[in-house]
Amino acid sequence: MQLTSDEEKALKGERGDALATAYRILLAIGEATEAKKLVPIKWAHVSGVNYNTIGDSGVEFLEKLSKDGKVAVKTTINPMGFDPIKVSSLKLNKEFIAKQNRIVSAYERMGVTRSFTCIPYEVFDLPSKGTDVSFAESNAAVYANSVAGLRTNKESGLSALASSLTGKAPYSELRVEELRKPNMGIKVNYELDNEVDYGLLGYFAGKVSKNSVAFSDIENLSKRNAKSLSAALGTSGSCGMFTHGKAGETIEFGKEEARKIRDELHTSEKGDIITLGSPQLGVDDLSLLADMVQGKKFRKRCMIFCARAAYESAKKLGYTEKIEKAGGEMLCDCCTCLTPLIDRNEVDDVITNSIKGAYYLNNSNKVGVCLKSLKDIVREECE
Amino acid sequence: MLEEFEGHSEGRMRIKCRAIVKGNGEGEALVTKQPINFLTMIDLKSGIVKDDKHELYKKNIANKVLVFPNAIGSSVGAYSIYALKTGHVAPEAIVCSKADITTASGCAIANIPLVDNPESDVFAIKSGSTVKVDAANGVIQS
Numbered sequence: 001m002q003l004t005s006d007e008e009k010a011l012k013g014e015r016g017d018a019l020a021t022a023y024r025i026l027l028a029i030g031e032a033t034e035a036k037k038l039v040p041i042k043w044a045h046v047s048g049v050n051y052n053t054i055g056d057s058g059v060e061f062l063e064k065l066s067k068d069g070k071v072a073v074k075t076t077i078n079p080m081g082f083d084p085i086k087v088s089s090l091k092l093n094k095e096f097i098a099k100q101n102r103i104v105s106a107y108e109r110m111g112v113t114r115s116f117t118c119i120p121y122e123v124f125d126l127p128s129k130g131t132d133v134s135f136a137e138s139n140a141a142v143y144a145n146s147v148a149g150l151r152t153n154k155e156s157g158l159s160a161l162a163s164s165l166t167g168k169a170p171y172s173e174l175r176v177e178e179l180r181k182p183n184m185g186i187k188v189n190y191e192l193d194n195e196v197d198y199g200l201l202g203y204f205a206g207k208v209s210k211n212s213v214a215f216s217d218i219e220n221l222s223k224r225n226a227k228s229l230s231a232a233l234g235t236s237g238s239c240g241m242f243t244h245g246k247a248g249e250t251i252e253f254g255k256e257e258a259r260k261i262r263d264e265l266h267t268s269e270k271g272d273i274i275t276l277g278s279p280q281l282g283v284d285d286l287s288l289l290a291d292m293v294q295g296k297k298f299r300k301r302c303m304i305f306c307a308r309a310a311y312e313s314a315k316k317l318g319y320t321e322k323i324e325k326a327g328g329e330m331l332c333d334c335c336t337c338l339t340p341l342i343d344r345n346e347v348d349d350v351i352t353n354s355i356k357g358a359y360y361l362n363n364s365n366k367v368g369v370c371l372k373s374l375k376d377i378v379r380e381e382c383e
Numbered sequence: 384m385l386e387e388f389e390g391h392s393e394g395r396m397r398i399k400c401r402a403i404v405k406g407n408g409e410g411e412a413l414v415t416k417q418p419i420n421f422l423t424m425i426d427l428k429s430g431i432v433k434d435d436k437h438e439l440y441k442k443n444i445a446n447k448v449l450v451f452p453n454a455i456g457s458s459v460g461a462y463s464i465y466a467l468k469t470g471h472v473a474p475e476a477i478v479c480s481k482a483d484i485t486t487a488s489g490c491a492i493a494n495i496p497l498v499d500n501p502e503s504d505v506f507a508i509k510s511g512s513t514v515k516v517d518a519a520n521g522v523i524q525s
Contacts, residue, residue: 021492028490137458153484
């Protein structure tokens with residue numbers, strides 16, 4: 001990859017340590033993805049905020065970077081480990097809280113927007129189609145490319161941060177029109193009924209495809225199903241985009257394929273608690289949930305992870321009151337994935353409608369997972 | 384066994400590849416054709432593969448030359464690679480079929496030599512054999 005003389009100087013450290021680190025990252029990913037040059041981006045969305053995801057070395061890395069690192073473009077950040085407003089009522093150890101606060105302070109010093117969301121595409125106004133952005137957080141990268149019409153590679157927490165500090169990203173892979181064309185197709189041969197089915201499809205697609213995949217026979221995808229599909233697709237593989245239609249090699253996704261994925265992730269027939277949100281719920285999700293639970297009551301603890309901005313809007317619209325009346329526990333700025341709020345010493349298994357959540361609950365939190373659609377959760381777990 | 388591989392000479396295998404993160408690393412090879420999610424599949428304190436569905440289950444990646452296709456899943460996996468390095472349990476070098484953004488960015492800040500695009504089949508390298516990665520010149524020797 002060719003760097004301009006200014007970029008070379010920054011790489012050598014002439015414009016500070018943070019920019020040198022950022023260009024070192026961009027150079028490595030540029031070489032890996034066979035980019036010829038860097039191009040400007042308008043918006044970076046950075047992952048690596050929750051202390052559970054980056055650990056002590058991550059805290060130290062960000063503190064060092066924040067000594068002279070400053071965002072060059074609009075930068076939003078992923079959820080942290082807990083809801084800071086409700087933290088005193090959550091059972092968390094002091095060390096976790098202290099380390100989490102150090103991460104947040106480091107990001108703030110660099111000038112990020114305190115979004116704490118994994119659904120930036122739902123919380124913020126979208127730039128015009130075709131705009132180059134740099135999204136880490138796999139569900140957001142897939143959604144941005146596939147639904148929002150933006151252009152991003154499936155960035156890592158570090159590469160999106162490097163793009164944030166420099167305002168640039170390598171011109172490669174899904175940023176290049178020609179390379180956005182799907183290299184394989186998946187024909188869906190049964191009628192998908194709910195968000196769990198779309199998640200199973202996404203998880204399957206991530207396992208078998210790379211870069212970009214085309215789905216046939218799932219047109220008119222709702223936002224809710226698109227979120228579930230994007231999140232699951234980003235979880236299981238390296239694919240960063242889907243389109244609709246046909247593409248070269250095509251394989252089928254039928255009930256048998258769906259059952260195999262479900263068997264991998266559905267590891268319990270029951271759950272002690274319910275979690276909704278991975279990705280976080282947006283205003284429309286909260287509106288739907290409010291309608292569904294009106295006049296009902298959850299029989300067990302139901303944690304509802306949502307973006308703070310969505311919660312505030314939903315509150316004004318009266319949705320949160322209905323959900324809280326039904327016993328739903330609203331949590332903002334955090335999410336199911338790698339949450340410290342679900343501890344295997346206290347919880348054996350969790351009910352969720354999220355395929356992405358199911359993967360991380362099984363593999364990181366090490367609890368059992370009972371997969372159910374939202375409709376079934378409300379029907380079977382409410383009175 | 385002689386002349387089994389392309390570029391084979393004097394009983395050693397020499398594979399040309401592309402340098403992504405420069406440096407030198409030598410160690411025992413640990414080879415898998417299965418991709419890796421660094422955030423969920425590796426115990427970051429020990430370097431041991433903790434995913435019982437992965438073929439490297441219970442194997443330790445610390446101080447090895449790790450040969451695998453590419454990373455998958457979480458965007459935070461790059462931080463996991465860095466955590467392995469600061470915890471002194473990172474691989475000595477990494478060989479990918481096709482390096483991805485997560486692996487490349489993690490190796491870039493962790494200073495782990497990384498090569499990819501090998502000219503011949505790196506999965507033919509036997510786990511346990513000694514491998515030398517010269518990422519400055521883009522050569523793997525075993």
